[in-house]
Amino acid sequence: MSELASALLELDGVGVRLGGRQVxxxxxxxxxxxxxxxxxxxxxxGKTTLLRVILGLVEPSGGRxxxxxxxxxxxxxxxxxxxxxxxxxxxxxxxxxxDVVSLGLDGSRLGFSLPSRRRxxxxxxxxxxxxxxxxxxxxxxxLSGGEQQRVLIAHALIGRPRLLLLDEPLANLDxxxxxxxxxxxxxxxxxxxxxxxxxxxxxxxxxxxMDRIVYVAGGRAATGSTDEVVTSAGLSRxxxxxxxxxxxxxxxxxxxxx
Amino acid sequence: xxxLFEPGLFSSGPVGTALLVGAVVAVTSGxxxxxxxxxxxxxxxxxxxxxxxxxxxxxxxxxxxxFWGFLAAGIAAAALMEAIGVQRRRGRDVATGVVLGAALGxxxxxxxxxxxxxxxxxxxxTVLFGSIxxxxxxxxxxxxxxxxxxxxxxxxxxxxxxxxxxxxxxARARGVHVRLAGVAYLAALAVSVSLAAVxxxxxxxxxxxxxPPATALRVTKSPGRAMAVSALAGLAxxxxxxxxxxxxxxxxxxxxxxxxxxxxxVLVLLGYLLSFARPRRRRPPRSPHEEDDCGPAVSGSxxxxxxxxx
Numbered sequence: 257m258s259e260l261a262s263a264l265l266e267l268d269g270v271g272v273r274l275g276g277r278q279v280x281x282x283x284x285x286x287x288x289x290x291x292x293x294x295x296x297x298x299x300x301x302g303k304t305t306l307l308r309v310i311l312g313l314v315e316p317s318g319g320r321x322x323x324x325x326x327x328x329x330x331x332x333x334x335x336x337x338x339x340x341x342x343x344x345x346x347x348x349x350x351x352x353x354x355d356v357v358s359l360g361l362d363g364s365r366l367g368f369s370l371p372s373r374r375r376x377x378x379x380x381x382x383x384x385x386x387x388x389x390x391x392x393x394x395x396x397x398x399l400s401g402g403e404q405q406r407v408l409i410a411h412a413l414i415g416r417p418r419l420l421l422l423d424e425p426l427a428n429l430d431x432x433x434x435x436x437x438x439x440x441x442x443x444x445x446x447x448x449x450x451x452x453x454x455x456x457x458x459x460x461x462x463x464x465x466m467d468r469i470v471y472v473a474g475g476r477a478a479t480g481s482t483d484e485v486v487t488s489a490g491l492s493r494x495x496x497x498x499x500x501x502x503x504x505x506x507x508x509x510x511x512x513x514x
Numbered sequence: 515x516x517x518l519f520e521p522g523l524f525s526s527g528p529v530g531t532a533l534l535v536g537a538v539v540a541v542t543s544g545x546x547x548x549x550x551x552x553x554x555x556x557x558x559x560x561x562x563x564x565x566x567x568x569x570x571x572x573x574x575x576x577x578x579x580x581f582w583g584f585l586a587a588g589i590a591a592a593a594l595m596e597a598i599g600v601q602r603r604r605g606r607d608v609a610t611g612v613v614l615g616a617a618l619g620x621x622x623x624x625x626x627x628x629x630x631x632x633x634x635x636x637x638x639x640t641v642l643f644g645s646i647x648x649x650x651x652x653x654x655x656x657x658x659x660x661x662x663x664x665x666x667x668x669x670x671x672x673x674x675x676x677x678x679x680x681x682x683x684x685a686r687a688r689g690v691h692v693r694l695a696g697v698a699y700l701a702a703l704a705v706s707v708s709l710a711a712v713x714x715x716x717x718x719x720x721x722x723x724x725x726p727p728a729t730a731l732r733v734t735k736s737p738g739r740a741m742a743v744s745a746l747a748g749l750a751x752x753x754x755x756x757x758x759x760x761x762x763x764x765x766x767x768x769x770x771x772x773x774x775x776x777x778x779x780v781l782v783l784l785g786y787l788l789s790f791a792r793p794r795r796r797r798p799p800r801s802p803h804e805e806d807d808c809g810p811a812v813s814g815s816x817x818x819x820x821x822x823x824x
Contacts, residue, residue, distance in 0.1 A: 350740035363677035
């Protein structure tokens with residue numbers, strides 16, 4: 257079987273125009289089952305736009321996006337779990353972590369849900385799976401950034417997605433929470449064969465877990481293993497000017513050249 | 515109890531109507547108000563109330579029931595707000611200056627013309643501060659139906675509105691038509707404001723819409739309980755307000771009852787202040803050793819915190 261046939265998600269020559277400006281062109285990569293892929297690039301490089309294309313929130317101007325070999329459609333959304341960059345909820349809002357996770361089950365459907373034992377147990381189990389059981393009954397607005405990320409991941413997971421998309425889940429986290437979130441995601445992709453696709457501006461926290469990197473710069477993307485993609489020559493081509501890639505103590509720095 | 519329930523309270527037709535309409539208004543405002551606060555739309559509620567004043571005074575001028583004026587103006591304002599984007603901050607500022615000023619100016623004209631025609635100030639007072647004791651029995655079914663429709667809309671949209679409050683992007687990604695849900699919600703809010711305007715006046719309707727939910731937010735953590743507490747708090751304030759206003763006929767100046775709105779608003783405020791008496795349970799600060807494996811670690815950290823506090 258070819259690699260493409262077994263791919264869960266496939267982007268083929270995707271381009272995006274926003275407000276008359278070509279934001280991305282010719283982005284191609286595929287994501288296998290249970291694979292961990294990082295979309296890496298500086299702020300404004302188009303990472304969020306790329307995620308929004310996969311979510312079906314932005315219509316690509318060219319190319320195609322296939323999920324399980326089929327073009328994206330409404331039903332496919334159920335197979336994608338999405339974790340937005342941040343919550344917009346105030347600390348005093350009456351919404352507990354468990355309410356947010358429960359909304360992951362049926363929050364997009366009309367009507368209201370009554371509490372039930374089955375729902376409660378499922379919510380508890382899901383929160384437990386991401387290490388958030390300790391604050392299930394706390395208001396989400398009062399949680400720290402890392403805790404909110406876990407709750408949002410649980411929200412995305414409770415619908416049993418095949419693909420988890422996360423928009424900058426490590427932004428504004430302290431080092432410890434950053435490591436913890438990466439560990440949770442790596443475990444999910446390994447143990448439950450969930451494909452993880454996340455955007456980040458710093459690749460270093462992800463170096464140990466990424467199967468593949470999608471490096472976005474200058475409106476284009478380079479794909480492959482970190483060693484293949486993150487080279488002076490490769491990234492200079494992408495940026496359109498010279499950059500140096502420096503490796504220090506197992507960390508990678510991309511530095512603008514002369 | 516004799517001191518609270520003056521003679522004739524329960525046999526009076528207007529009082530019975532007032533209690534019934536008051537209950538519908540309080541429950542509708544209480545439930546819808548929780549979403550208003552969750553969605554950060556208190557300002558929209560206030561704007562609708564201002565515009566409802568214009569509708570109510572206009573309706574009085576042309577001689578139709580004020581509720582229809584409140585409702586028509588409220589729905590029109592909701593549509594306009596959606597069109598110019600009051601939800602966005604900059605749109606808000608523009609809308610405040612232009613639309614609300616014009617609406618209240620028109621209300622001033624309508625009320626003035628109305629006063630000239632009937633040479634009483636009763637109309638201004640009714641529009642601005644409510645008239646729950648003089649609701650004509652014919653309008654009661656319409657008021658009940660309006661309240662039920664507004665509650666039904668919110669019940670149907672409950673999950674979608676909560677998800678949107680968590681993150682509009684998340685809701686959109688899951689296929690929710692966020693804007694459509696917002697419009698439907700705004701319409702329900704307009705109905706709710708119109709009902710509150712009938713009961714305690716256009717100017718004060720925001721008090722019932724924001725006060726009880728604000729109280730509920732302080733004492734509850736889940737949306738369902740917040741709605742229940744908010745509705746009950748609103749109901750208590752409204753019913754007690756009606757009873758006290760009835761009693762006030764026997765207070766000085768004799769034979770002139772005090773306005774219901776005054777009592778309701780004061781009781782809403784008291785309820786809010788009372789919610790401060792119960793110290794809010796804050797989460798203990800995060801333990802520095804938050805483990806990946808959560809269960810035992812968290813209970814462990816709580817023990818540590820408990821010890822340090824003792």
